[in-house]
Amino acid sequence: MAKQIEVTDVDAYYGSHKAIEGINMTIDARAVTAFIGPSGCGKSTFLRTLNRMHEVIPGARVEGKIRMEEQDLYGSDVDPVSVRRTIGMVFQRPNPFPTMSIYDNVAAGLRLNHRYSKSQLDTIVEDSLKGANLWNEVKDRLNKPGSGLSGGQQQRLCIARAIAVQPQVLLMDEPCSALDPISTLAIEDLISKLKQEFTIVIVTHNMQQAARVSDKTAFFNLAAQGQPGKLIEMDETTKIFTSPTQKATEDYITGRFG
Amino acid sequence: MSAVTPEIQRISGMRRFKDKGVQALVYLAFAIAVVPLVSVLWLVISNGLARFDMEFLTHSMRNIGARDAGGGAYHAIIGTLEQVALASLISVPIGLLTAVYLVEYGTNGRLKRSISFFVDIMTGVPSVVAGLFILAFWILILGMPFSGWAGAMALSILMLPTVVRSAEEMLMLVPNDLREASYALGVSKWRTIVKVVLPTAFTGIVTGVMLAIARVAGETAPLLLTVFFTDSINEDPFNGPQMGLPLYVFDQAARPNDTAIDRAWAGALTLIVIIMLLNLAARLITYWRSPARKR
Numbered sequence: 026m027a028k029q030i031e032v033t034d035v036d037a038y039y040g041s042h043k044a045i046e047g048i049n050m051t052i053d054a055r056a057v058t059a060f061i062g063p064s065g066c067g068k069s070t071f072l073r074t075l076n077r078m079h080e081v082i083p084g085a086r087v088e089g090k091i092r093m094e095e096q097d098l099y100g101s102d103v104d105p106v107s108v109r110r111t112i113g114m115v116f117q118r119p120n121p122f123p124t125m126s127i128y129d130n131v132a133a134g135l136r137l138n139h140r141y142s143k144s145q146l147d148t149i150v151e152d153s154l155k156g157a158n159l160w161n162e163v164k165d166r167l168n169k170p171g172s173g174l175s176g177g178q179q180q181r182l183c184i185a186r187a188i189a190v191q192p193q194v195l196l197m198d199e200p201c202s203a204l205d206p207i208s209t210l211a212i213e214d215l216i217s218k219l220k221q222e223f224t225i226v227i228v229t230h231n232m233q234q235a236a237r238v239s240d241k242t243a244f245f246n247l248a249a250q251g252q253p254g255k256l257i258e259m260d261e262t263t264k265i266f267t268s269p270t271q272k273a274t275e276d277y278i279t280g281r282f283g
Numbered sequence: 284m285s286a287v288t289p290e291i292q293r294i295s296g297m298r299r300f301k302d303k304g305v306q307a308l309v310y311l312a313f314a315i316a317v318v319p320l321v322s323v324l325w326l327v328i329s330n331g332l333a334r335f336d337m338e339f340l341t342h343s344m345r346n347i348g349a350r351d352a353g354g355g356a357y358h359a360i361i362g363t364l365e366q367v368a369l370a371s372l373i374s375v376p377i378g379l380l381t382a383v384y385l386v387e388y389g390t391n392g393r394l395k396r397s398i399s400f401f402v403d404i405m406t407g408v409p410s411v412v413a414g415l416f417i418l419a420f421w422i423l424i425l426g427m428p429f430s431g432w433a434g435a436m437a438l439s440i441l442m443l444p445t446v447v448r449s450a451e452e453m454l455m456l457v458p459n460d461l462r463e464a465s466y467a468l469g470v471s472k473w474r475t476i477v478k479v480v481l482p483t484a485f486t487g488i489v490t491g492v493m494l495a496i497a498r499v500a501g502e503t504a505p506l507l508l509t510v511f512f513t514d515s516i517n518e519d520p521f522n523g524p525q526m527g528l529p530l531y532v533f534d535q536a537a538r539p540n541d542t543a544i545d546r547a548w549a550g551a552l553t554l555i556v557i558i559m560l561l562n563l564a565a566r567l568i569t570y571w572r573s574p575a576r577k578r
């Protein structure tokens with residue numbers, strides 16, 4: 026059910042501060058798109074505009090057009106809640122709900138929105154946990170709190186929670202930056218598996234990771250501190266990492282940059 | 284090797300001395316803080332036990348003559364429990380909703396600032412004034428009778444700001460990450476508040492409410508002006524004068540004979556025990572609800 030996203034001339038503001046400017050891109054369905062770029066260039070900001078999470082920050086607003094398969098996400102009659110239901114998100118730091126058990130965490134998005142029978146929930150929870158490669162580790166303690174898991178397990182729990190609501194697109198903001206190499210590998214495997222079903226966008230500071238998991242890579246940069254961030258170049262990952270057209274991209278990838 | 288190699292040093296005598304000195308100061312401060320607390324408890328318990336018996340807990344003061352022994356505080360206990368329960372019923376929902384508005388919805392608007400301002404002012408309202416307000420408004424202007432309900436309204440005026448402030452503090456402690464995690468699952472704002480934010484802040488909110496209850500349960504002045512006095516049992520808080528434990532203590536302690544003074548001490552002890560039981564109940568609820576227990 027994955028869908029493609031079309032972005033046209035998007036600017037995003039925090040109050041009067043313009044954080045990103047003039048972004049145009051197409052995010053392919055059933056593929057992994059990686060965002061790379063120096064700190065503060067607006068990767069997280071742009072990611073959050075894609076599922077209308079940007080506007081929950083007081084004073085923040087977005088200009089431009091974002092369409093998912095001919096549907097304008099920022100149309101005046103579009104319910105942002107339903108946008109977020111279709112475009113899920115995984116955060117940098119694992120954030121399971123502390124008052125809920127593992128089971129309840131995965132069921133949260135379902136249960137908080139609709140009524141499901143116990144057996145329906147059981148199936149979805151099991152499928153989602155299996156989808157997140159976590160089932161075997163937690164199947165005997167589904168009723169224990171999610172905060173009792175290791176960091177890597179918590180992050181996979183958050184991924185299970187996000188895919189349980191059956192989104193079309195999954196956004197991940199540095200999902201591995203708080204994890205050890207083994208958990209990182211587990212999540213990278215998971216991403217490769219998930220891309221058969223979902224459109225995936227991942228922000229990462231790890232070039233190898235971008236090279237390993239993504240099909241396309243977008244490089245963001247900002248001209249100077251205080252200037253808005255811009256999309257410099259976007260292409261097939263192999264192309265970006267072997268023969269980028271822009272000098273800035275090459276400098277960044279080869280490490281000749283700040 | 285010319286540079287001085289760093290070596291692991293023993294803790295110097297001076298540091299040990301400072302450590303012990305500061306420790307002694309901390310314990311001293313603790314002891315000083317505890318002295319009044321313990322002596323009040325001791326005084327109330329030792330004086331109150333004389334009349335803290337079944338008769339005291341199950342009888343009223345009806346038909347007890349000025350010099351008679353016996354009698355009890357049943358009517359006052361009933362009164363206090365009903366008045367405090369009604370006061371909480373008014374102020375907890377209003378206070379909680381106000382706090383939710385302030386933290387979750389009021390984005391620096393005029394309304395938010397003025398509500399905050401008035402809540403602060405309400406915190407400073409002396410309890411007599413709350414009683415006077417209900418007396419003037421409810422009883423004198425609207426012509427309603429003295430009743431437990433009038434007392435409960437006066438108490439709720441005193442409870443409200445405490446509930447709002449403590450709930451607000453607790454809601455602000457809930458990390459924004461959790462709200463965003465819930466939004467990102469496509470959960471609407473009000474469901475996020477009800478299912479994620481409030482449960483996370485639950486323990487703290489319960490503690491805040493208990494403190495507010497404990498504060499008003501011992502208030503005498505507002506009751507004096509709103510529930511009036513009675514020596515008989517009145518179980519209906521909406522009709523006719525009721526008694527309250529603080530009033531009972533106030534009334535009995537003003538009488539000249541020792542039997543009445545004993546009853547006053549026993550009344551004070553009863554009030555302390557009630558507050559203690561309420562606190563214990565709240566502790567149990569929060570313990571029972573805490574995620575740590577399920578681990």
Ligand SMILES: Nc1ncnc2c1ncn2[C@@H]1O[C@H](COP(=O)(O)OP(=O)(O)OP(=O)(O)O)[C@@H](O)[C@H]1O
Pocket residue numbers: 039042044062063064065066067068069070071082
């Ligand atoms: N909540 C906020 N309020 C105001 N300004 C913000 C806020 N969040 C980010 N910014 C600003 O927006 C710009 C882009 O930030 P963003 O978080 O998108 O960068 P990023 O590329 O994700 O960086 P990193 O790689 O460090 O995560 C920065 O200049 C930042 O200071």
Ligand SMILES: [Mg+2]
Pocket residue numbers: 068069070198
């Ligand atoms: Mg970021």
